[in-house]
Amino acid sequence: MSESLRQDLAPILAARALKKHFGIRRGWLRRATLHAVDGVSFEVAPGEVLGIVGESGCGKSTVARILVGLVEPDEGSLKLDDIEIAVGNRRGVNQVRKQIQMVFQDSFASLNPRLTLGESIAFTASARGASRRASAERALALLAAVGLDPSRFAHRYPHEASGGQRQRVNIARSLAGDPRVLVLDEAVSALDKSIEAQILNLLQDLKEEMHLTYLFISHDLHVVRYMSDRVAVMYLGKVVESGNAADVMSMPLHPYTSALVRATPTGDPARRVAKPPLEGEPPSAIDLPSGCRFRSRCPRAQAMCAEQEPALRFEGLRQVACHFPL
Amino acid sequence: MRPATVSAGEGTPRTRPNSYWTRVSARVRADPVVIGCLAFLAAIALCALFAGSVAPSDPFQSDIVSRLRPIATAGFPLGSDELGRDMLSRLIYGARLSLLMGLLPVVAAFIIGTVLGTIAGYMGGFVNALIMRVVDVFYAFPSVLLAVAISGFLGSGVTNIIIAMTVVFVPPISRIAESVTNQIRSREFVAAARASGATPGMIVHTHVLPNVIGPVFVYATSLVSVSIVVASGLSLLGLGPKPPQAEWGLMLNSLRSAFSINPLVAALPGLFIFMTSLSFNLVSDSLRAAISVKA
Numbered sequence: 083m084s085e086s087l088r089q090d091l092a093p094i095l096a097a098r099a100l101k102k103h104f105g106i107r108r109g110w111l112r113r114a115t116l117h118a119v120d121g122v123s124f125e126v127a128p129g130e131v132l133g134i135v136g137e138s139g140c141g142k143s144t145v146a147r148i149l150v151g152l153v154e155p156d157e158g159s160l161k162l163d164d165i166e167i168a169v170g171n172r173r174g175v176n177q178v179r180k181q182i183q184m185v186f187q188d189s190f191a192s193l194n195p196r197l198t199l200g201e202s203i204a205f206t207a208s209a210r211g212a213s214r215r216a217s218a219e220r221a222l223a224l225l226a227a228v229g230l231d232p233s234r235f236a237h238r239y240p241h242e243a244s245g246g247q248r249q250r251v252n253i254a255r256s257l258a259g260d261p262r263v264l265v266l267d268e269a270v271s272a273l274d275k276s277i278e279a280q281i282l283n284l285l286q287d288l289k290e291e292m293h294l295t296y297l298f299i300s301h302d303l304h305v306v307r308y309m310s311d312r313v314a315v316m317y318l319g320k321v322v323e324s325g326n327a328a329d330v331m332s333m334p335l336h337p338y339t340s341a342l343v344r345a346t347p348t349g350d351p352a353r354r355v356a357k358p359p360l361e362g363e364p365p366s367a368i369d370l371p372s373g374c375r376f377r378s379r380c381p382r383a384q385a386m387c388a389e390q391e392p393a394l395r396f397e398g399l400r401q402v403a404c405h406f407p408l
Numbered sequence: 409m410r411p412a413t414v415s416a417g418e419g420t421p422r423t424r425p426n427s428y429w430t431r432v433s434a435r436v437r438a439d440p441v442v443i444g445c446l447a448f449l450a451a452i453a454l455c456a457l458f459a460g461s462v463a464p465s466d467p468f469q470s471d472i473v474s475r476l477r478p479i480a481t482a483g484f485p486l487g488s489d490e491l492g493r494d495m496l497s498r499l500i501y502g503a504r505l506s507l508l509m510g511l512l513p514v515v516a517a518f519i520i521g522t523v524l525g526t527i528a529g530y531m532g533g534f535v536n537a538l539i540m541r542v543v544d545v546f547y548a549f550p551s552v553l554l555a556v557a558i559s560g561f562l563g564s565g566v567t568n569i570i571i572a573m574t575v576v577f578v579p580p581i582s583r584i585a586e587s588v589t590n591q592i593r594s595r596e597f598v599a600a601a602r603a604s605g606a607t608p609g610m611i612v613h614t615h616v617l618p619n620v621i622g623p624v625f626v627y628a629t630s631l632v633s634v635s636i637v638v639a640s641g642l643s644l645l646g647l648g649p650k651p652p653q654a655e656w657g658l659m660l661n662s663l664r665s666a667f668s669i670n671p672l673v674a675a676l677p678g679l680f681i682f683m684t685s686l687s688f689n690l691v692s693d694s695l696r697a698a699i700s701v702k703a
Contacts, residue, residue, distance in 0.1 A: 147599075150603040151602075151603065151605075152599055152602055152603055180605055183603065183604065184600070184603050186596050186599070186600060188596055191595060191596040191597065192596040192597050192599075192600045193597055193600075194597040194601075194614075194615050194618075194619070195428070195619075196428055196618045196619055197614070197615075202597075205601065205604070205606070205610075205614055205615075206601075206604040206606075208610075209601070209604045209605050209606035209607075209610060210604075210605065239427070239428070252600075255600070255604070256604075258604075259604050259605065
């Protein structure tokens with residue numbers, strides 16, 4: 083779907099200036115602040131897939147956890163349809179939880195080893211107040227919906243299923259909560275490439291069948307590009323660029339996005355990059371650089387970048403936070 | 409792992425779910441030493457239950473003429489004690505009180521400690537600090553000293569010993585339960601359950617408790633042997649049952665003076681305390697090994 087069409091639809095989910103800082107101890111009596119998420123805003127239209135990409139430690143997962151209520155944001159708000167949920171509004175958060183579900187990365191750790199696959203799925207349904215019987219029936223139906231034979235898998239334990247099968251169960255479990263938005267936090271990153279493709283196709287099919295909206299979080303640009311309508315690129319707790327997925331990937335505006343795109347391995351040996359496009363590690367989220375967070379690694383950084391933090395501003399239909407976009 | 413517990417092949421419908429405890433019990437049953445210990449404990453338990461029909465004579469019937477008979481005397485298969493009572497019958501009846509005083513405190517402490525530890529571990533924060541610091545106060549005393557102090561305060565008697573030992577065993581069990589709960593709480597499947605909107609009660613019931621009870625139960629079984637020894641110790645000190653009641657610790661105490669005359673008979677109650685306690689220990693060890701194998 084084109085960008086202009088998307089903008090006609092009211093967003094199903096909107097995040098406004100989400101902030102989450104963690105207080106951490108550094109040795110005896112010394113405290114520091116880790117800026118995990120530092121003012122993240124985005125909107126997702128119904129039926130859309132918003133990809134969120136970035137290196138590990140950039141705050142992707144914290145954003146996901148805020149969305150499903152596992153982490154309470156320090157500042158900012160969430161809006162689901164027309165319901166605005168401000169910080170500290172427990173009841174509001176619970177309302178949102180009922181509509182947003184999450185699929186975790188580690189398919190084994192996110193399943194209780196003492197429950198059968200069927201029981202794990204049924205638990206989510208019964209958490210929504212469904213009766214025992216209705217939950218069990220729901221679990222069987224969902225197993226079938228994610229492509230697993232209920233008669234073979236309902237009574238298995240997690241260790242008796244493969245990684246791909248377990249991830250299907252995790253998807254089924256999140257669907258048992260009747261969500262409208264599904265947060266997929268690195269949901270395919272731990273899988274083999276061939277299994278990954280199957281799960282991605284399953285996700286595509288489920289999205290159409292159940293009219294879902296996805297927030298697809300990954301560090302893998304290929305996968306994000308395949309799945310997403312729009313992407314948001316995060317760097318150290320901030321969105322540095324967002325826009326139509328194909329445009330952002332083919333013509334990055336932010337130097338960081340450009341480096342990410344160039345660092346992605348391609349199937350073509352002729353296009354192999356000789357040198358990594360970015361040197362070093364991202365700076366620590368505890369001691370942030372002044373001005374632009376990316377300037378310490380940015381090939382285009384100038385004096386201005388150390389003084390003033392660039393705001394996320396519109397560049398056509400896309401948004402970028404850089405003083406000197408490409 | 410035994411072949412019987414390996415999961416069935418693809419496409420074969422499972423007739424019995426291959427559950428966690430099925431696999432644990434298969435591993436425990438594979439050990440002949442454990443089977444021997446379990447058989448011994450079962451024999452002791454059956455004797456205690458049906459003492460009335462198993463015991464050859466009245467355990468309270470004293471006979472001043474036939475005092476301190478050696479083992480294998482006619483009419484006294486295991487000899488007689490300082491008042492001429494049949495040792496075998498007294499040992500059989502004594503198993504009742506000794507097992508009761510060994511098991512009941514651990515069972516009670518297991519229930520109380522698991523509840524306290526799970527609440528403290530799952531709630532965290534202030535509730536955790538409140539529960540665990542109170543528990544630490546009791547934990548600071550050596551267990552036998554604490555048991556002696558409490559039963560001394562409550563007065564002697566079987567009920568008071570059981571109460572005192574329950575108080576002694578609650579702290580270690582709740583500490584184990586708390587630390588296991590803490591581990592489980594940080595696991596991703598609990599996060600997944602929270603994200604699904606389940607209430608804390610549902611999460612604890614379905615996801616936390618079933619994972620906490622196993623390790624805590626195994627730890628509690630290791631306390632049974634301690635409990636039997638401490639209970640016998642308390643009755644040896646005269647804090648438990650009163651003569652002429654039959655209880656192994658008390659029997660050991662009253663036969664003390666006869667040790668130089670007939671050491672084998674005088675040592676019999678001690679041997680039973682030792683054997684029972686050792687059997688519980690071996691079973692507990694095997695259970696610990698069986699649950700620590702990852703699926």
